[in-house]
Amino acid sequence: MKVKQLSLFLENQPGALSRPVALLAKAKLNLLTLSIADTRQFGILRLIVSEWEKAKALLEREGFVVNVAEMVAIEVADEPGGLARVLEALEQTPVNVQYMYGFTLRREGKGLLAFRFNDPDAAIAALRKKGVNPVSSVELFKGAHP
Amino acid sequence: MLMTKHDARQNRSFHPVSAPDFLPLPQLRELQLQRLKAIVQRADEHVALFRKRMKERGMTPRDVQSLEDIARLPFTEKSDLRDTYPFGLFASPLKEIVRLHASSGTTGKPIVVAYTQQDVQVWTNVMLRSFAACGLHAGDIIQNAYGYGLFTGGLGAHYGAEALGATVIPISGGNTQRQLMVMKDFGVTAICCTPSYFLHLIDQAPEAGVNIKELPLHTGVFGAEPWTENMRRRIEEDSGIKAYDIYGLSEIIGPGVAMECACQAGPHVFEDYFYPEIIDSRTGAPCPDGQEGELVLTTLGKEAMPMIRYRTRDITALTAEPCECGRTLRRIRRISRRADDMFIIRGVNVYPSQIETALLNVEGALPHYQIILTREKGLDVMEVQVEVTPEVFGDTVGALERLQEKLGKSIETTVGLRANVRLVQPRTLQRSEGKAKRVLDQRKM
Numbered sequence: 001m002k003v004k005q006l007s008l009f010l011e012n013q014p015g016a017l018s019r020p021v022a023l024l025a026k027a028k029l030n031l032l033t034l035s036i037a038d039t040r041q042f043g044i045l046r047l048i049v050s051e052w053e054k055a056k057a058l059l060e061r062e063g064f065v066v067n068v069a070e071m072v073a074i075e076v077a078d079e080p081g082g083l084a085r086v087l088e089a090l091e092q093t094p095v096n097v098q099y100m101y102g103f104t105l106r107r108e109g110k111g112l113l114a115f116r117f118n119d120p121d122a123a124i125a126a127l128r129k130k131g132v133n134p135v136s137s138v139e140l141f142k143g144a145h146p
Numbered sequence: 147m148l149m150t151k152h153d154a155r156q157n158r159s160f161h162p163v164s165a166p167d168f169l170p171l172p173q174l175r176e177l178q179l180q181r182l183k184a185i186v187q188r189a190d191e192h193v194a195l196f197r198k199r200m201k202e203r204g205m206t207p208r209d210v211q212s213l214e215d216i217a218r219l220p221f222t223e224k225s226d227l228r229d230t231y232p233f234g235l236f237a238s239p240l241k242e243i244v245r246l247h248a249s250s251g252t253t254g255k256p257i258v259v260a261y262t263q264q265d266v267q268v269w270t271n272v273m274l275r276s277f278a279a280c281g282l283h284a285g286d287i288i289q290n291a292y293g294y295g296l297f298t299g300g301l302g303a304h305y306g307a308e309a310l311g312a313t314v315i316p317i318s319g320g321n322t323q324r325q326l327m328v329m330k331d332f333g334v335t336a337i338c339c340t341p342s343y344f345l346h347l348i349d350q351a352p353e354a355g356v357n358i359k360e361l362p363l364h365t366g367v368f369g370a371e372p373w374t375e376n377m378r379r380r381i382e383e384d385s386g387i388k389a390y391d392i393y394g395l396s397e398i399i400g401p402g403v404a405m406e407c408a409c410q411a412g413p414h415v416f417e418d419y420f421y422p423e424i425i426d427s428r429t430g431a432p433c434p435d436g437q438e439g440e441l442v443l444t445t446l447g448k449e450a451m452p453m454i455r456y457r458t459r460d461i462t463a464l465t466a467e468p469c470e471c472g473r474t475l476r477r478i479r480r481i482s483r484r485a486d487d488m489f490i491i492r493g494v495n496v497y498p499s500q501i502e503t504a505l506l507n508v509e510g511a512l513p514h515y516q517i518i519l520t521r522e523k524g525l526d527v528m529e530v531q532v533e534v535t536p537e538v539f540g541d542t543v544g545a546l547e548r549l550q551e552k553l554g555k556s557i558e559t560t561v562g563l564r565a566n567v568r569l570v571q572p573r574t575l576q577r578s579e580g581k582a583k584r585v586l587d588q589r590k591m
Contacts, residue, residue: 007541
C-alpha cells in the first residue's frame with residue numbers, strides 16, 4: 001500500500017531542476033508527481049516515478065544524493081470535507097503528517113493526496129479502520145502513461 | 147572480538163635495514179654532529195648564497211662544534227630556491243647529478259631539486275625504512291598512486307618499495323575507476339597516495355562495485371598534504387585498513403623524511419639523515435622539544451643540494467619521549483596545518499584543519515568542503531561549503547536546516563568566528579587528486 005518516493009538534494013540555483021528531470025526523461029522514466037520544498041539556499045525535489053530503483057540508480061550515478069521515502073497515497077472525493085475525513089481518521093493515533101501534496105491522475109481526473117507519515121504502517125492501519133483505503137502503486141501507475 | 151584484516155596479519159620480523167632507527171642516543175648524536183660538520187663544510191665550499199650568509203655572520207664551518215651550534219647558522223627559505231632558479235643551490239656539478247625534480251610552483255617558476263647517485267641511495271634507504279616501519283615487507287603488493295614525474299612522491303616511494311622487495315604497481319595518480327579495478331584485481335595489500343585521494347577512492351568504490359573492506363588491502367601510507375586524526379579514523383573505519391602518516395618535502399629529499407611506526411604515534415624523523423628543529427615562526431628562535439612551532443630541517447647526508455636549516459612552513463612539535471616501538475628517533479606531531487595555509491579573518495588566525503575538525507565533529511559529515519573568503523561592505527565573510535552526503539541527507543527541509551545549523555555552531559565553537567555554512571550537491575567541489583585546495587580567498591585587498 002506504500003508508494004516509494006525519491007527525494008533529491010538540489011542547490012537553489014538556475015537550472016538545478018532541469019538536470020534531474022531531463023535525465024529521467026531521457027531514460028524514459030515517467031514522473032507521476034513532482035513537488036519541491038525549498039529554502040533560499042537549497043531545495044528538496046520529491047518525485048514519484050515509475051521504476052524507482054532504476055531512477056535512483058541513474059540519479060546517483062549522475063552525482064545526486066537520493067533518499068527513498070515511503071508515501072501513502074489516498075484518493076479523496078471531490079467534495080467538501082474530503083480531506084477532513086482522512087485527517088479525522090488519524091486523530092487519536094500517534095501518527096504525524098510530516099508533509100503532503102496533492103496530485104491528479106490524468107486519465108481518471110481524480111484528486112489524490114500523497115502523505116509522508118512518521119509511521120506509514122500505523123497510518124494505513126488507522127485509515128483502513130475508518131474505511132479509507134490507500135491506493136497501491138500498481139493502481140497509481142495504471143492511471144499513468146506507460 | 148571480531149578479527150580485522152589487520153589482526154589477521156602475521157607478526158612482522160625486524161627488517162635489518164631499520165637498524166639506524168634504533169641507534170643508542172649518544173651514537174646518534176655523534177653521527178649527526180659529524181655529518182652536520184661535513185654538510186656545512188660542503189655548502190660553504192660549493193654554494194655561493196650559503197657562503198655569503200656565513201660571511202655576513204662572521205662564521206666559518208669551524209664554528210660548528212656541537213649540535214647546539216646549528217641554531218647560529220642561517221636559515222634557508224623557499225624563496226632562496228626561487229631566487230637561485232634553476233641550479234643556484236647545487237653543491238655538485240651537473241655531471242654528478244643523476245636526477246632533477248621540480249615542485250608545482252603555484253606562483254611563477256617552480257623550485258628545482260637535484261640528486262647524485264649517492265642521494266638517490268639515501269632516499270631509497272629512508273623510503274625503505276619508512277615501509278619497514280609500518281610493517282610492510284617483501285611479498286606485499288604496493289599500489290603507488292603518488293604522481294610520477296617531476297613530483298617527488300611517485301619515484302621516491304617507488305624506489306623504496308622496490309628495494310623492500312615488494313611488488314610495485316606504478317599506477318601514478320588519477321583515473322579513479324582504474325585505481326579501484328587494479329586494487330581489486332591485483333590483490334593489492336598496501337597503497338601510497340594523499341589521504342584526501344584515498345577518501346575519494348572510498349567514496350567511489352561502491353560505484354565501481356568494489357568493497358575495500360573485503361579486499362586484501364591492509365595498509366595505507368598517506369602523505370603530501372596535511373591531514374587530521376579524524377581523517378585517519380574515518381579512513382580506517384570505512385576501509386578496514388591501517389593508515390600511516392608519512393612526511394616529506396621535495397626541498398629536503400621528497401617523501402621519507404619521517405614516517406610512523408606501527409604505534410601510529412606520529413612520524414619518526416630519520417634523524418641520521420635529517421636534523422629537525424622547531425622554531426618560533428615569527429622570531430626564528432628555537433623552541434624546546436614538545437613546544438609547537440615551525441619545523442626546520444637540515445639534510446645531513448645530501449650531496450647535490452645540501453639544505454641547511456630549511457624552513458618547512460609546517461607547524462608541528464617534536465617529541466623526544468620514547469616510543470613503544472623502541473626507535474630512538476624523535477617524532478613530530480602529525481602535521482595538520484601549514485604556516486602558509488593559515489588565513490586571517492577579522493583578525494583571527496584560522497587553519498583549515500580547525501574547520502575540518504569542526505565539520506567532522508558533527509556526526510556523519512565527510513570532509514569534502516571548501517572555505518570561501520569574501521569581503522562584504524569592508525567586512526570579511528567566511529563561507530564554508532559542505533557537500534551533502536547520503537548519510538546526512540534527510541528528506542525534510544527541517545533536517546537539512548538543523549544540519550546546517552549544527553555545522554555552523556560547531557565551526558563557531560572551534561574557531562571562535564561565525565561562518566556561513568552552505569550545503570552543496572555532491573561532487574561539485576573541486577576534488578584533489580594531488581594536494582587539496584581548501585581555501586579560496588576572493589577578498590580584494
